[in-house]
Amino acid sequence: MNTITGCGLGLRREFLEDFSSLKKKPDWIEITPENWIFTPHRYRETFEQIMDSMPVVAHGVSLSIGSPEAIDKSFLSEIKAFLDRYNIEHYSEHLSFSTLGGMQTYELLPLPMTRAMVIHIGDKIKHVEDFLQRPLILENASYYLTPYSEMAEADFINEIAQYADTKLLLDVNNVYVNAANHGFDPDQYIAQISPSRVAYMHIAGHLEYPDEVLLLDTHGEAITKNVWKLLERTLKKIDAPVMIERDNNIPPLHELMKEYKKLSKIVAKRSVK
Amino acid sequence: MKTETAVMERLVQIIQNNEEISNPLNNRLQVYRDMVYFRFFETLENIYPILSAKLGAELMNELVCEFISSGAKSPFITKMAEEFGHFLRHHPKLTSTLFLEDLLWFEYGELELLSRDFNDTHARLEWSQHYKLSSSSLLRNLSYKVHTGEFESPCVSSLLLYYHFDEKRVYFEEITPFAQQLVEKLENLTLESAVSTLAEMYELDVETLRQSVRILVEKWCNQRVLIKFTEV
Numbered sequence: 001m002n003t004i005t006g007c008g009l010g011l012r013r014e015f016l017e018d019f020s021s022l023k024k025k026p027d028w029i030e031i032t033p034e035n036w037i038f039t040p041h042r043y044r045e046t047f048e049q050i051m052d053s054m055p056v057v058a059h060g061v062s063l064s065i066g067s068p069e070a071i072d073k074s075f076l077s078e079i080k081a082f083l084d085r086y087n088i089e090h091y092s093e094h095l096s097f098s099t100l101g102g103m104q105t106y107e108l109l110p111l112p113m114t115r116a117m118v119i120h121i122g123d124k125i126k127h128v129e130d131f132l133q134r135p136l137i138l139e140n141a142s143y144y145l146t147p148y149s150e151m152a153e154a155d156f157i158n159e160i161a162q163y164a165d166t167k168l169l170l171d172v173n174n175v176y177v178n179a180a181n182h183g184f185d186p187d188q189y190i191a192q193i194s195p196s197r198v199a200y201m202h203i204a205g206h207l208e209y210p211d212e213v214l215l216l217d218t219h220g221e222a223i224t225k226n227v228w229k230l231l232e233r234t235l236k237k238i239d240a241p242v243m244i245e246r247d248n249n250i251p252p253l254h255e256l257m258k259e260y261k262k263l264s265k266i267v268a269k270r271s272v273k
Numbered sequence: 274m275k276t277e278t279a280v281m282e283r284l285v286q287i288i289q290n291n292e293e294i295s296n297p298l299n300n301r302l303q304v305y306r307d308m309v310y311f312r313f314f315e316t317l318e319n320i321y322p323i324l325s326a327k328l329g330a331e332l333m334n335e336l337v338c339e340f341i342s343s344g345a346k347s348p349f350i351t352k353m354a355e356e357f358g359h360f361l362r363h364h365p366k367l368t369s370t371l372f373l374e375d376l377l378w379f380e381y382g383e384l385e386l387l388s389r390d391f392n393d394t395h396a397r398l399e400w401s402q403h404y405k406l407s408s409s410s411l412l413r414n415l416s417y418k419v420h421t422g423e424f425e426s427p428c429v430s431s432l433l434l435y436y437h438f439d440e441k442r443v444y445f446e447e448i449t450p451f452a453q454q455l456v457e458k459l460e461n462l463t464l465e466s467a468v469s470t471l472a473e474m475y476e477l478d479v480e481t482l483r484q485s486v487r488i489l490v491e492k493w494c495n496q497r498v499l500i501k502f503t504e505v
Contacts (some may be wrong), residue, residue: 034349041390041409042441062348068278075348100285103344104353106312109284109305112277120274145301148280214304 003089004028005199007264008243010059011050013043015253020046022253026260028055029242033082033091034062057090057200058083059169059245061102064137065124066097066111073131080132090167090199092137095121095157110143113156122163129166137199139169142206142217143176153178154192167199170238171245172217172231176224177206177217180257198240203231203263205246220248224261228266235270242267289342293440313337313353320354321380327424336361341417350433351388357379372417372424378431379419382411383443393500398491400465403502404456409436410498412448412456420445435498451475460502464490475484 006027011019013035019025029050039047063071083091093133096108111117128136140157151159161168170193179186205221223244231242244259279451287294287302288309316327325333340360343441345353353360358377367373386409393407406412411434416427431453433446451471458467468486493499 037349038388039390040388041436041438044390066281068274068281072348097281099348100281101344103285103289104346104348105285105288105309105341106345106350106353107305107309109288110283112280114277116274117277120277144304147284148277214301216304221297260495 004057004241006241007260007267008241009256009260010243010245010247014067014250015256016043016046016050020050020252022257025054026243028241028243030057030059030245033058033060033079033125037078037082051086051154056086056088057092058088059095060091061094061108062098062106063128063130064097064099065093065095065121065128065136065148066117067099069101070118071124072099072102072130072161072246074182076128076131083134084112085109088133090091090137091132091134092139094141095138095160096143101107108141108143110141110145110147111156113146113153114148114150115159118156118159121160125160125164125166136165136244137167137169139171140174140178141171142174142181144181144214146147146182152184153182158192158194158197161194161197164189168193168197169200169202170234170240171202171225171246172205172234172242173202173204173206173219173227174217176227177215178232180215181213186230187233190230192236193238193258195238195240198238200241200243201231201234201238202245203227203242204244218248219245228262231263232266232270235267239270289344291338291342309341310338312350313341314478316350317354317357319356320351320384321377322418323380323419323422327372327376328370332366332408336364336366339364351384352383356495371427374420375415375417376419376424377412378413379415379434379445382434386411386443387435389425389436391436391497393497394495396494396499396501398464398494400468403461403465404461404490404499405502406456406461407497407500409438414453414454418447420447433498435496438497455486455489456499459499 002191008028008030009026009142011029011031036047070262094108097111098105098107098109127135175186175189204219205223207216207218242263244263246256288306289403292505294303317337340357343360345356345357347353358381361367361373389408391409413432415430415432418428418430420432431448433448434443437444455467455471458470463468469479472482490499
């Protein structure tokens, strides 16, 4: 991944103007194409200035790679036009499904982790990559139940990555949340991921209900101490760019930049070693 | 993939429909059902705040659940709100909600204008010119004055929604029947001819009318409500 190095931040409309006037910007940004394909007039100028000034990764939410049906070509055409327009080389998506029979749920639903699904998704990845003329990077999504499974999540991801020869977006928070919710060791999971497969990483916040059994991957809270620690341990094994992903409950930019500075320090410490 | 497809279909069926879930507090299916519901509800309530308040929490909740079951198709979540509008227009529980059509237009219109980008060229007043509404404006004859909160008694009005380029906001303005007719006539007639036609219709002095129309058309050109109409 030659265009991004160091630390990134997810760009959100909520702080677009503040971001454009930042003196020291993040090394790179990630944007969600679905939120910008129809860029409204009120954001266009600022958005385009930012897009022209720094490395960008696109992180989609509606591809639904795991759906049994073929990918909606008109949607894919919209994505391709957007990526081409802004010359974005890297496009990532979630290992999940959100559409079935053409009906949308707008949520990342869990996939049956089976060999047939590995082949199904692997073939779809190749189709998407051919269509988009660029690689597709797959993210480990959070999930609260396993609808049907023949293998562990890490094996499922590794098999897909190997079958389709694709790169991964490793979401460290999702590993932490899934490990807590499904009772596995997050460090063992990360040890199973081949470092050379990881294109970049996410770090984010989640919600801990004191009286509930589940951790909820809200991407709407500050990053927890445990996730920071897991990231530090991950960085000892995987040398890949990292970014902060905040999707909900967006705080003022200066608060996010505090987290960004913390991330930069952790990554710099890794680089020194 | 047969088994996998069946499992996924069942999962979506449980999430989208309201069948009972055993021990929902400890059931992870309920987590997914809640996430999907809140995603839809939050989006729709933000886009249709007045409609949500008018329908009330209970009915709105019921309609959103039914809509989720019926299935939204657009991969873009804000476009889902437009599909929700179509769903409501045909819903048997809302046949007596006579202001529905106007309110859906009014609330979705704001989102539509805020979501668009505009390439229209700024126009200037020229009496020999044809004009049309720009892509940054919407005009509709309402049967209910939903913009002033009058939902009980019908009252015809013409409402203009337009994007304010400096403030980057959408404004609405109730316009007179005369102004509404002027907009209609400008697509087929030059400004000069439209004024003459309207002066004849309303039995007004053409010169006096020209002064009023000049002020109005200049204002609309400045606001980019009107653009030059050019045949393709």
